[in-house]
Amino acid sequence: MEIHETSTRAMEGTDNEALLIAVGxxxxxxxxxxxxxxxxxxxxxxxxxxxxxDQLSKDLVQEAMLVIWQKAPLYDLDKGxxxxxxxxxxxxxxxDMLRKLKxxxxxxxxxxxxxxxxxELSVNPEQQQMAEIQVEQIQQYYKKLPPAQQEVIExxxxxxxxxxxxxxxxxxxxxxxxxxxxxxxxxLRENIGVEQ
Amino acid sequence: MNSRINHHPSTEQLKLFNEGLLSTGxxxxxxxxxxxxxxxxxxxxxxxxxxxxxxxxxxxxKKSMDADQFSHLIDEITSQDQSVPVDxxxxxxxxxxxxxxxxxxxxxxxxxxxxxxxxxxxxxxPGGINTANLGMDRETQCDFMxxxxxSQAPRHKHHGxxxxxxxxxxxxxxxxxxxxxxxxxxxxxxxxTPQSEEGCxxxxxxxxxxxxxxxxxxLLNPFQKYVFNKKAHQRV
Numbered sequence: 001m002e003i004h005e006t007s008t009r010a011m012e013g014t015d016n017e018a019l020l021i022a023v024g025x026x027x028x029x030x031x032x033x034x035x036x037x038x039x040x041x042x043x044x045x046x047x048x049x050x051x052x053x054d055q056l057s058k059d060l061v062q063e064a065m066l067v068i069w070q071k072a073p074l075y076d077l078d079k080g081x082x083x084x085x086x087x088x089x090x091x092x093x094x095x096d097m098l099r100k101l102k103x104x105x106x107x108x109x110x111x112x113x114x115x116x117x118x119x120e121l122s123v124n125p126e127q128q129q130m131a132e133i134q135v136e137q138i139q140q141y142y143k144k145l146p147p148a149q150q151e152v153i154e155x156x157x158x159x160x161x162x163x164x165x166x167x168x169x170x171x172x173x174x175x176x177x178x179x180x181x182x183x184x185x186x187x188l189r190e191n192i193g194v195e196q
Numbered sequence: 197m198n199s200r201i202n203h204h205p206s207t208e209q210l211k212l213f214n215e216g217l218l219s220t221g222x223x224x225x226x227x228x229x230x231x232x233x234x235x236x237x238x239x240x241x242x243x244x245x246x247x248x249x250x251x252x253x254x255x256x257x258k259k260s261m262d263a264d265q266f267s268h269l270i271d272e273i274t275s276q277d278q279s280v281p282v283d284x285x286x287x288x289x290x291x292x293x294x295x296x297x298x299x300x301x302x303x304x305x306x307x308x309x310x311x312x313x314x315x316x317x318x319x320x321x322p323g324g325i326n327t328a329n330l331g332m333d334r335e336t337q338c339d340f341m342x343x344x345x346x347s348q349a350p351r352h353k354h355h356g357x358x359x360x361x362x363x364x365x366x367x368x369x370x371x372x373x374x375x376x377x378x379x380x381x382x383x384x385x386x387x388x389t390p391q392s393e394e395g396c397x398x399x400x401x402x403x404x405x406x407x408x409x410x411x412x413x414x415l416l417n418p419f420q421k422y423v424f425n426k427k428a429h430q431r432v
Contacts, residue, residue, distance in 0.1 A: 029274045036270055042251060050216075062269060069273050080245060087248035095216040095223075104220060104333045112310045113220070113227045 016082035024072035035086075036065060043090050050094050051101065060097060064090045088114065141191040149184035152177055201233050201377040210236065214244045221336035221401040224307050225361050225379065228399060231305035232377025295397065297326070297342050302364040302397050316340060323349050327400075337402045343367055348391035356403040358382040365396035 011019065011034035022031035043064050047057030067089050079085050092110035099109070142153060155166035156177075167177040205213070205226050212218045213226045230237040293309040294301045295316070304312060308330075316328035324347030327339040341360070343349065360380040367374055369388040374380050382388060 027274070027278055029270070032274055033270050036266065040266065046251070062273075065269070066273050066276065069276065070278055073278060080241075081248065083252050084245045084248040087251055088244065091214070091216040098216075099220060099333070102334060105331045107314065108220065108224070108307070108311050108332065110216070112307050113223045114216075115227065115306060 016086075017077060020068075020072055020075050020082040020085070023069065024075050032069060035068065039068075039086055040065065046090055046094060047097075050098060056097065056101075060090070060093055063097075064093045067093065137191075138188055141188050144191075145184055145187060149180050149187070152180045153184050156181060200375040202372075203374065203378040203380050204233065204236050205229060205379050206381075210240050210243055211247075214240060214247055219335045219401075219403070220333040221338040222359060224311060224332060224338070225359050225399060225401050227307045228305040228363075229361055229377060229379045231307075295340065297395075297397065299345065299395055300364065300397075304363065308363070308399060311338075312340070318342070321349075323347055325349050330399075335403060339400050339402075341398045341400045343390070343392040343396045343398075345395040346393060347395075348389060351387060351389040354382065354386075354402065356383075357401075358403075359401040360390075361399045363397045363399055365392060365394050367392040367396040367398070 011030060014031075014034065016035070016038065019028075019031040019035050022028035023035065040061050043061045044057045047060035048054070051057060051060075064086075068086060071089070075082070075085055092114055095110040095113075099106075142150060145153070151170060152166060155161050155169060156163065159166075161169065163174060163177055163181075167174045170177065172180075209218065209222070209226060213223055216223075218226065226236075226240075230240060292303050292306055293312060294303050295312060311330050311332065316330065318326045318328045320326055324344040326342040326344070328342075330338045330340065332338045343365075358381070360374070360382075362374050362376050362378045362380070364376055366376075367390050369390045371388065
């Protein structure tokens with residue numbers, strides 16, 4: 001316990017973003033402990049506000065902190081402040097917890113409703129023009145991706161196959177296809193962001 | 197497209213949405229509206245940042261657990277693999293599906309693609325209207341509503357709230373004309389008669405049964421309450 005307290009004390013001046021990036025980049029347990037210290041009681045309070053149940057609120061702390069640990073590699077500064085990112089995770093877990101309590105059907109969940117990306121918005125003509133300029137940039141960066149990632153982009157976006165069809169054609173599990181696609185898209189977005 | 201959207205969720209609805217306090221049915225309507233509307237999407241993101249700031253500043257409750265539990269939990273979590281399970285990736289890669297009606301096929305917003313993923317069953321109502329129920333929650337009745345070209349829904353009102361999100365085509369009523377992305381809110385006692393020249397697909401959310409106010413359609417009223425309750429309670 002003293003070790004935990006001493007090590008998190010050293011992190012006192014560090015901002016939430018730096019802690020979250022340390023957790024995501026290098027599985028930094030001390031940084032995670034510091035985040036835990038800062039957010040656990042707030043998550044608990046949020047749980048009590050919504051469910052008014054001590055045990056459920058503790059479950060929420062556990063579930064939300066686990067998701068923070070697991071998803072930390074996906075966080076970057078483009079996604080806003082660390083607290084907004086954590087707030088979203090907690091809000092989504094709370095929403096799902098309430099749905100479960102009310103025995104609502106499980107066909108849909110918070111992550112389906114509260115989508116982070118605006119990239120799929122319907123486009124107007126000005127946006128269309130911008131998109132055409134960006135396509136040229138994307139093509140350049142696409143060629144620099146590892147062959148396995150180029151392949152999934154080709155099947156899903158150029159040949160317009162469904163994820164299932166693409167996975168079948170490439171003879172890889174659906175999960176592998178999705179994670180390769182995710183990595184490729186993240187890489188492409190990063191590159192385009194840097195260029196702008 | 198985007199520039200023709202004239203009807204948006206209220207500031208209060210966007211706030212409740214971001215707090216996770218709207219019903220699932222309405223949350224889906226707001227989320228799908230933001231697939232069409234860049235302005236609401238940006239306002240909503242801004243609002244979320246403000247809510248997060250308030251959250252950090254104002255809530256400072258007692259410790260959730262004692263130090264031993266803390267330490268134990270941290271060890272337990274950090275011993276787990278950090279790779280993100282595929283089903284927890286932000287829905288970014290989910291596919292959009294198309295809904296096929298007699299005259300047209302419509303690509304659905306992502307959240308509605310997910311909701312309709314298991315298929316929908318269409319039923320016919322008076323006036324050339326077809327509906328397909330989507331079980332979202334126990335508080336609202338959520339349906340796809342398809343108006344055939346040249347159709348007119350029976351004149352009706354509601355006790356509660358009706359949100360209609362236009363997904364494709366247009367419709368009009370006594371109060372205006374509505375285009376894809378429009379988030380049309382009708383409150384209790386407002387009577388209206390929606391009609392569509394070119395045909396229209398909408399997502400509709402009701403928090404109480406419709407009351408028909410004209411002609412033979414009034415005969416449906418005793419059944420509306422029954423159907424609403426039945427649909428709301430079937431969803432387990």
